[in-house]
Amino acid sequence: MRKVTSTTVLVVNLLILSLYPLFVQGTSLSYTLRLGGIVGLYVLLALGLNITLGLVGLFDLGFMAFYAIGAYSASIFSIGGWNFWYSTLFSILITVTLRLLLGAPVLRLRGDYLAIVTLGFGEITRLILNNWDSVTNGPKGLPRVGESISGIKIWNFELTENIHYYYLILAVVFLAMIISKRLENSRIGRAWTAVREDETAAELSGIPVTRVKMLGFGASSVFAAIAGSLFIHWEKFVTPESFTFWESVLVVSMIVLGGIGSMSGVISGAILISGIPLLLQVLLGGDFISYRYLIFGITLVLIILFRPQGLVPSQRQALELGEKDSK
Amino acid sequence: MLLLETKSLCKKFGGLSALADVNFKIPQGEIISLIGPNGAGKTTFFNLLTGVTEPSSGDIFFSGERINGFSPHWITARGIARTFQNIRLFPNMTALENGMIGRHCRTRNEVLSALFRTPAFYREESEIEKSAKEILSFVGLLPMGNVLAKNLPYGDQRKLEIARALLTEPRLLLLDEPTAGMNPSESEELILLIEKIRQQGISILLIEHQMRVVMGISDHIIVLDHGIKIAEGDPHQIQTNPDVIEAYLGGHHA
Numbered sequence: 001m002r003k004v005t006s007t008t009v010l011v012v013n014l015l016i017l018s019l020y021p022l023f024v025q026g027t028s029l030s031y032t033l034r035l036g037g038i039v040g041l042y043v044l045l046a047l048g049l050n051i052t053l054g055l056v057g058l059f060d061l062g063f064m065a066f067y068a069i070g071a072y073s074a075s076i077f078s079i080g081g082w083n084f085w086y087s088t089l090f091s092i093l094i095t096v097t098l099r100l101l102l103g104a105p106v107l108r109l110r111g112d113y114l115a116i117v118t119l120g121f122g123e124i125t126r127l128i129l130n131n132w133d134s135v136t137n138g139p140k141g142l143p144r145v146g147e148s149i150s151g152i153k154i155w156n157f158e159l160t161e162n163i164h165y166y167y168l169i170l171a172v173v174f175l176a177m178i179i180s181k182r183l184e185n186s187r188i189g190r191a192w193t194a195v196r197e198d199e200t201a202a203e204l205s206g207i208p209v210t211r212v213k214m215l216g217f218g219a220s221s222v223f224a225a226i227a228g229s230l231f232i233h234w235e236k237f238v239t240p241e242s243f244t245f246w247e248s249v250l251v252v253s254m255i256v257l258g259g260i261g262s263m264s265g266v267i268s269g270a271i272l273i274s275g276i277p278l279l280l281q282v283l284l285g286g287d288f289i290s291y292r293y294l295i296f297g298i299t300l301v302l303i304i305l306f307r308p309q310g311l312v313p314s315q316r317q318a319l320e321l322g323e324k325d326s327k
Numbered sequence: 328m329l330l331l332e333t334k335s336l337c338k339k340f341g342g343l344s345a346l347a348d349v350n351f352k353i354p355q356g357e358i359i360s361l362i363g364p365n366g367a368g369k370t371t372f373f374n375l376l377t378g379v380t381e382p383s384s385g386d387i388f389f390s391g392e393r394i395n396g397f398s399p400h401w402i403t404a405r406g407i408a409r410t411f412q413n414i415r416l417f418p419n420m421t422a423l424e425n426g427m428i429g430r431h432c433r434t435r436n437e438v439l440s441a442l443f444r445t446p447a448f449y450r451e452e453s454e455i456e457k458s459a460k461e462i463l464s465f466v467g468l469l470p471m472g473n474v475l476a477k478n479l480p481y482g483d484q485r486k487l488e489i490a491r492a493l494l495t496e497p498r499l500l501l502l503d504e505p506t507a508g509m510n511p512s513e514s515e516e517l518i519l520l521i522e523k524i525r526q527q528g529i530s531i532l533l534i535e536h537q538m539r540v541v542m543g544i545s546d547h548i549i550v551l552d553h554g555i556k557i558a559e560g561d562p563h564q565i566q567t568n569p570d571v572i573e574a575y576l577g578g579h580h581a
Contacts (some may be wrong), residue, residue, distance in 0.1 A: 204400075207428065
């Protein structure tokens with residue numbers, strides 16, 4: 001019964017989101033398509049971080065570093081003349097490799113150490129992007145004058161308008177949801193949850209904890225790399241300023257606010273935290289921007305106080321028990 | 328046939344000798360109890376057997392194979408499973424899922440088969456679910472299958488821990504004070520369960536403080552005191568052993 005309702009909700013939401021552009025395209029509201037795309041990228045990032053933070057329970061404060069690595073490597077490949085597909089594929093490879101190199105030494109540690117190391121890694125990444133002029137062009141960002149990042153071409157259709165990217169990102173988010181769900185409801189997903197719940201008990205129940213953590217750590221960075229590549233192919237420009245510590249905190253907040261480990265919670269969190277300020281900023285003509293962080297902070301505190309499990313808390317799947325066989 | 332053997336096993340924590348020169352044998356199919364006053368080194372012994380800590384010196388052999396120095400999950404896959412003195416379930420997973428975790432080391436689906444939902448994926452998932460249900464019904468918890476572990480009554484949590492351990496298909500099951508905090512009728516139920524497990528051909532090593540339980544089900548008892556094995560024998564021999572009486576009641580007794 002439950003399953004039917006949640007599928008219905010999903011289908012209705014998808015229908016609304018895919019029909020929406022047809023109504024606003026060409027009207028004064030068409031800027032919301034761009035906002036929708038940006039929110040979509042945040043949803044993608046939040047779904048990725050949800051694997052490490054929500055399912056495996058690893059406190060990762062530097063997730064944006066991998067978004068940055070994905071975005072920058074994709075830009076470099078794209079400037080070098082590769083198309084969207086190849087540059088995305090290779091940026092995924094680079095991002096995952098770096099992620100695992102970071103994970104190998106720190107995932108043996110527990111809890112707080114990981115938070116500190118990932119926080120540090122996030123800052124280091126930003127500093128490197130800012131200073132490694134020969135590769136990243138420093139604070140001026142990529143591409144340099146005279147270079148360019150190509151757009152996305154699917155078969156013979158070149159994506160040029162915001163509405164194209166809106167649909168592409170919507171499709172990728174939908175795919176990411178399916179992937180998240182399938183990973184969560186599998187042997188590996190259960191092992192991730194067990195590690196989150198009690199690492200020692202998991203290890204002693206036969207789960208290779210370090211390996212399973214590495215899997216989760218790696219999987220989440222795939223989402224970040226894809227989001228990064230989509231971002232630069234759409235924006236066609238990237239600077240280190242898009243990847244501050246604040247952005248990492250935002251993504252963590254989306255997960256905490258929505259409900260740790262719950263996919264619909266995380267998506268709602270991402271939409272609320274990234275979408276509402278964007279929308280209000282436009283509506284209030286910039287005045288609101290100075291109150292944005294204040295309101296944001298108060299909301300977080302209120303939610304933690306009154307709904308510590310998040311807006312849409314995660315729920316375990318109930319299985320058919322077949323009571324008749326029990327006797 | 329010997330299932331488990333330790334050879335002059337020692338464990339030191341700094342200057343403290345938690346276990347000294349312990350030689351220990353578990354034959355196949357027996358229930359062995361490990362008793363001793365608090366701080367005697369019983370749980371340390373469990374931790375050494377399951378790979379949680381490494382021995383300072385000495386060796387552990389499990390069906391002829393040296394297992395010290397390997398990681399706990401490897402040892403679990405070899406066939407040693409355990410429960411904990413303070414219950415350690417996965418509190419926010421259902422009872423059934425807790426059991427399914429036990430199947431991890433006996434199954435092999437990886438990320439790709441989960442993503443593409445291959446026929447092998449479904450086959451293995453239903454196999455995992457089926458065996459988890461079987462064992463849950465074996466310990467009498469099937470009706471509680473969809474209840475979160477943290478919401479189960481205390482006695483059921485103990486049983487669920489045993490079920491999870493059984494699902495790893497152990498040949499040796501280590502139970503760390505399984506009746507701690509239970510009332511007499513709950514302990515009685517648990518004793519029956521332990522007997523039932525032994526009938527499946529699984530050897531059991533038990534840490535236990537309730538002498539009624541120990542004397543009732545043990546084939547063999549080993550007594551530790553201050554990290555040293557001070558006695559072993561059948562329940563009757565242990566009850567009359569002067570060293571054991573001294574360790575429990577202090578010197579100059581009667």
